[in-house]
Amino acid sequence: MEHIVIIGNGISGVTAARHIRKHSDKKITIVSAETDHFFSRTALMYIYMGHMNYEHTKPYENYFWKKNRIELKRGYVNEVDHPNKRLKFADNSLLDYDKLILAVGSKPNKFGWPGQDLEGVQGLYSYQDLEKLEKNAPNNKVCKHAVIVGGGLIGIELAEMLASRAIPVTFLVREKSFWNGVLPDGESAMINRHIKNHHIDLRLASNLREIIADENGRAKAAVIDETGEEIACDVVGLTAGVSPNVNFLKESGIELGRGIKVNRMLETNIEDIYAIGDCAEQHEPIGNRRPIEAVWYTGRMMGETVAQTICGNPTEYNPGHWFNSAKFFDIEYQTYGWVFSKPRENESHFHWKHEDDTKCITVCTETSSGKFLGINTFGIRMRHEIFDRWLTEERSTDYVMQHLRQANFDPEFYKHFESQILSAYSQQQIVNA
Amino acid sequence: MSLTGDASNYLNPTQKIATVIGLAGLGIIFFSLFHEFANKALWLTIALAAIGGGIVLFAKGSYSGKLEGIKNHGVWIKSVSSRGFWGWVAGISLTGFYVILYFYEGLLGANADGNTGIVALFDPLSKFLSGNPASQWFVYGTLYTVAILAFGIKFIWKYRHNRYEQLRTVSVMFFQTAFAFLIPELMARLNSDDFSLPYNDLKNMWPLNYYAFDGWRVDQFINAETIGLAFLIFAVLSVFVISPILTYKYGKRWYCSWVCGCGGLAETAGDSFRQLSDKRMVAWKVERWVIHSVLVFSVVMTTAVVSTYLGYDSEKYWLTKDMFLIGVAVFLGLLFAVIWYYKREELAKDARYGAIGYLVIVLGLIGIHYFSNSSLFLFEAGDLRSFYGFLIGAIFSGVIGTGFYPIFGNRVWCRMGCPMAGILGIQQRLFSKFRITTNGGQCISCGNCSTYCEMGIDVRSYAQKGENIVRASCVGCGICSAVCPRGVLKLENGPLEGRIDGNQVLLGNDVDLMSLVNGK
Numbered sequence: 001m002e003h004i005v006i007i008g009n010g011i012s013g014v015t016a017a018r019h020i021r022k023h024s025d026k027k028i029t030i031v032s033a034e035t036d037h038f039f040s041r042t043a044l045m046y047i048y049m050g051h052m053n054y055e056h057t058k059p060y061e062n063y064f065w066k067k068n069r070i071e072l073k074r075g076y077v078n079e080v081d082h083p084n085k086r087l088k089f090a091d092n093s094l095l096d097y098d099k100l101i102l103a104v105g106s107k108p109n110k111f112g113w114p115g116q117d118l119e120g121v122q123g124l125y126s127y128q129d130l131e132k133l134e135k136n137a138p139n140n141k142v143c144k145h146a147v148i149v150g151g152g153l154i155g156i157e158l159a160e161m162l163a164s165r166a167i168p169v170t171f172l173v174r175e176k177s178f179w180n181g182v183l184p185d186g187e188s189a190m191i192n193r194h195i196k197n198h199h200i201d202l203r204l205a206s207n208l209r210e211i212i213a214d215e216n217g218r219a220k221a222a223v224i225d226e227t228g229e230e231i232a233c234d235v236v237g238l239t240a241g242v243s244p245n246v247n248f249l250k251e252s253g254i255e256l257g258r259g260i261k262v263n264r265m266l267e268t269n270i271e272d273i274y275a276i277g278d279c280a281e282q283h284e285p286i287g288n289r290r291p292i293e294a295v296w297y298t299g300r301m302m303g304e305t306v307a308q309t310i311c312g313n314p315t316e317y318n319p320g321h322w323f324n325s326a327k328f329f330d331i332e333y334q335t336y337g338w339v340f341s342k343p344r345e346n347e348s349h350f351h352w353k354h355e356d357d358t359k360c361i362t363v364c365t366e367t368s369s370g371k372f373l374g375i376n377t378f379g380i381r382m383r384h385e386i387f388d389r390w391l392t393e394e395r396s397t398d399y400v401m402q403h404l405r406q407a408n409f410d411p412e413f414y415k416h417f418e419s420q421i422l423s424a425y426s427q428q429q430i431v432n433a
Numbered sequence: 434m435s436l437t438g439d440a441s442n443y444l445n446p447t448q449k450i451a452t453v454i455g456l457a458g459l460g461i462i463f464f465s466l467f468h469e470f471a472n473k474a475l476w477l478t479i480a481l482a483a484i485g486g487g488i489v490l491f492a493k494g495s496y497s498g499k500l501e502g503i504k505n506h507g508v509w510i511k512s513v514s515s516r517g518f519w520g521w522v523a524g525i526s527l528t529g530f531y532v533i534l535y536f537y538e539g540l541l542g543a544n545a546d547g548n549t550g551i552v553a554l555f556d557p558l559s560k561f562l563s564g565n566p567a568s569q570w571f572v573y574g575t576l577y578t579v580a581i582l583a584f585g586i587k588f589i590w591k592y593r594h595n596r597y598e599q600l601r602t603v604s605v606m607f608f609q610t611a612f613a614f615l616i617p618e619l620m621a622r623l624n625s626d627d628f629s630l631p632y633n634d635l636k637n638m639w640p641l642n643y644y645a646f647d648g649w650r651v652d653q654f655i656n657a658e659t660i661g662l663a664f665l666i667f668a669v670l671s672v673f674v675i676s677p678i679l680t681y682k683y684g685k686r687w688y689c690s691w692v693c694g695c696g697g698l699a700e701t702a703g704d705s706f707r708q709l710s711d712k713r714m715v716a717w718k719v720e721r722w723v724i725h726s727v728l729v730f731s732v733v734m735t736t737a738v739v740s741t742y743l744g745y746d747s748e749k750y751w752l753t754k755d756m757f758l759i760g761v762a763v764f765l766g767l768l769f770a771v772i773w774y775y776k777r778e779e780l781a782k783d784a785r786y787g788a789i790g791y792l793v794i795v796l797g798l799i800g801i802h803y804f805s806n807s808s809l810f811l812f813e814a815g816d817l818r819s820f821y822g823f824l825i826g827a828i829f830s831g832v833i834g835t836g837f838y839p840i841f842g843n844r845v846w847c848r849m850g851c852p853m854a855g856i857l858g859i860q861q862r863l864f865s866k867f868r869i870t871t872n873g874g875q876c877i878s879c880g881n882c883s884t885y886c887e888m889g890i891d892v893r894s895y896a897q898k899g900e901n902i903v904r905a906s907c908v909g910c911g912i913c914s915a916v917c918p919r920g921v922l923k924l925e926n927g928p929l930e931g932r933i934d935g936n937q938v939l940l941g942n943d944v945d946l947m948s949l950v951n952g953k
Contacts, residue, residue: 011878040877040878040879040880042877042878042879043877043878043879043880043881046879046880046881049505049506049507050505050506050507050508050509050510050511051503051505051506051508051509051881051884051916052509052879052880052881052884053509056880056883056884057879057880058880059878059880059893059894059897061713061714164506164507197500198500296877297874297875300874300940301940304940320939323873323874323875325875325877325919325920326919327918327919329500329502330500330501330502330503330594332918332919332920334875334919334920358501381872381920381923382920383872383873384872384873384874384875384939385872385873385939388873388939409870409872409920409923410923411595411596411597411911411914411915411923411924412597412911412923412924412925413596413597413600414595414596414597415596
């Protein structure tokens with residue numbers, strides 16, 4: 001019986017395993033150095049905040065794996081010996097495979113800052129990072145102040161986490177506004193204000209110069225590059241993005257770029273080795289997508305795709321319309337289609353914001369044709385299915401704005417804003433004309 | 434009833450003061466066991482105001498000055514809400530209270546010859562409302578209402594960004610105060626020597642209200658002529674007409690989380706314990722057998738009780754015992770046939786066995802009763818009724834259902850025991866427009882929905898597959914939708930077609946939308 005080994009028990013690897021089981025009777029082993037069972041990485045923050053326990057973050061009960069004949073092996077792979085189709089583990093044990101799926105995820109970026117490896121300096125990606133944080137910042141007596149470096153999704157989550165335990169946070173964001181490389185100005189500015197309303201000391205256009213150690217080699221302060229200001233702190237969170245976790249493959253002969261290079265079939269340059277999820281890097285970007293997509297949903301899609309290929313139905317990774325979501329403290333964010341931070345050529349943006357400063361949308365239109373390209377929505381839930389259909393049907397923005405109510409997904413009895421949005425949109429059309 | 438006496442480092446000064454005030458109110462009531470207050474009305478007012486005020490002040494300490502949003506920080510860190518020390522203290526105290534209330538009411542001071550102790554403290558309020566002295570049930574009803582009102586305000590404050598939660602809470606607060614508490618008490622004033630109505634909470638339907646069709650109640654209704662008959666007809670209509678229509682349109686939530694008193698307490702005072710429900714598959718299996726067995730028990734018991742009194746004096750009831758028994762058998766047989774014919778495909782294997790087994794048992798018992806023509810229903814109907822009252826009415830719904838809030842979660846009774854929920858659940862699963870819609874592929878499997886589902890439904894297991902959630906037990910509280918950080922869940926009433934269908938296409942690769950659109 002063919003033995004499929006999957007390194008990594010995150011969403012990509014587990015989805016691949018589940019779908020291989022659905023379509024076949026192959027032997028499946030999932031290897032992980034992180035945890036015995038699959039858990040939802042996106043839920044790590046809720047464990048620290050006390051919304052859930054670790055057990056709650058496991059999408060499947062423990063009996064699931066045995067029932068579905070998916071073997072779980074705990075261990076750290078040191079080496080992929082592909083000529084012999086064999087994995088070597090840190091404890092010197094071996095595991096043979098017939099086909100290998102690399103779903104090894106990411107690791108937090110470090111940019112060579114002085115002091116970046118001190119005690120009390122950490123990222124937030126793995127279960128071990130969470131344990132570290134619980135030790136470094138159990139409360140505001142042990143951690144009197146924290147500094148977070150990097151204004152992305154993990155950075156704002158870490159800020160929310162620490163704030164939930166009443167730990168004062170200084171949040172250093174390199175850009176002139178939060179996540180402004182992705183979000184248009186109006187949205188980004190609204191989130192800036194929301195962060196500050198949560199009593200986070202938000203420092204925009206601020207880089208880290210260095211982290212200063214105390215006599216015991218623990219971080220005691222972070223220095224802002226632009227001003228030289230020294231901020232005393234007990235914890236420094238490094239959240240300046242993530243990159244593929246591929247160091248252990250350097251000598252393996254598998255082609256690497258920033259990530260593991262794959263073709264559209266998610267195959268690497270070595271036969272019978274595939275890569276999916278955060279660690280996979282497409283030779284050519286697909287549409288407007290980045291070659292490396294470190295997103296939950298794309299990991300899931302790649303897992304499904306590679307399972308098809310391995311079970312004898314060769315399938316290209318062909319993701320549908322882009323979508324994503326996040327939550328910034330209390331404000332939910334969803335996006336469907338493409339809305340870039342600045343309109344590209346032949347694109348125009350329509351922005352509407354509610355007066356309460358917690359809801360807004362931005363719609364991107366192809367200027368010449370009036371075609372709807374995408375929407376960002378904050379504080380208003382929208383239906384994935386409807387936007388997916390409208391994007392496929394290449395509806396005009398006019399049509400989308402007139403039918404926006406169909407796409408509303410807020411709970412019953414919520415206030416609706418479609419008429420406000422439509423009248424603002426019509427106003428803008430008149431001005432532009 | 435407990436005011437979340439948590440480890441002090443988690444309580445801010447307002448919360449601490451609030452806790453002291455609330456406990457002082459309880460203390461006054463407790464103290465009345467040992468000391469007869471001269472001015473009972475004054476002290477009762479002070480005690481109830483302190484309890485209610487303490488709870489509301491605690492809510493202010495918890496939520497005021499904070500931005501609108503989900504307030505679940507520290508739920509699994511605080512001992513009271515995570516089965517820690519204070520959770521057990523609260524659970525044991527509540528359970529003790531229920532045991533005394535149901536079985537040792539004398540300890541509270543209930544006495545037919547003149548109340549003493551706690552019950553006497555409530556006499557002024559009872560006399561003010563109904564003109565009669567208090568009973569232990571009046572004490573309980575009053576505290577129950579105060580709890581729903583005060584914790585209801587807390588809940589509304591907690592969810593002040595969510596209008597669904599607010600409206601639903603105002604609704605249970607209203608139904609508890611007006612229908613369960615004030616109206617029946619005031620109605621008692623109509624009673625005189627030649628006119629008497631039983632205590633009647635209009636919204637408390639059979640079979641949750643297992644004594645709804647007891648002989649003495651039906652007699653009183655009939656004797657009270659027009660108004661009594663109206664109540665009786667309403668009671669029958671609510672079971673067979675009103676409830677099915679509302680459940681078809683809105684799901685069982687119209688009752689369980691908008692109207693019902695048990696649900697009302699669970700959603701307000703019990704809100705802090707919703708995360709404690711058991712989500713394991715094995716719990717779901719136990720749930721299905723237990724709740725449906727209770728339902729069968731209640732049908733058999735009621736049939737036995739009604740047929741017994743019909744046997745004595747059928748002239749009075751326009752219905753003979755035989756007609757009634759044949760009627761019940763025909764009704765249940767038809768109901769079974771309809772479900773089997775239209776919905777068999779949707780029943781899991783154990784549900785089919787269960788349905789057949791239960792039908793055979795019920796018809797068998799009715800048959801024995803009919804043909805043997807004895808007063809026996811295997812057991813004497815009166816014994817059956819007392820046994821049901823003790824086991825289901827007192828132990829299950831009271832002592833375990835509410836006393837164990839801090840251990841098993843706030844909906845154990847509603848999930849495992851309530852026969853009303855059983856009926857509504859079957860209808861919701863098979864004949865209703867209600868569902869929780871999953872928003873395409875946006876689920877990140879975080880688990881907030883499942884964790885905060887008070888009914889122990891593993892919501893995530895559906896959401897991550899892109900499937901809608903259509904479960905018999907769902908009471909439509911809406912919390913899964915509220916706590917979802919990605920806007921994935923929405924409670925909706927919609928067309929029956931495509932009610933459960935997964936949206937698998939949006940989850941994954943290669944979206945062929947035209948086939949999706951055409952398939953719908």
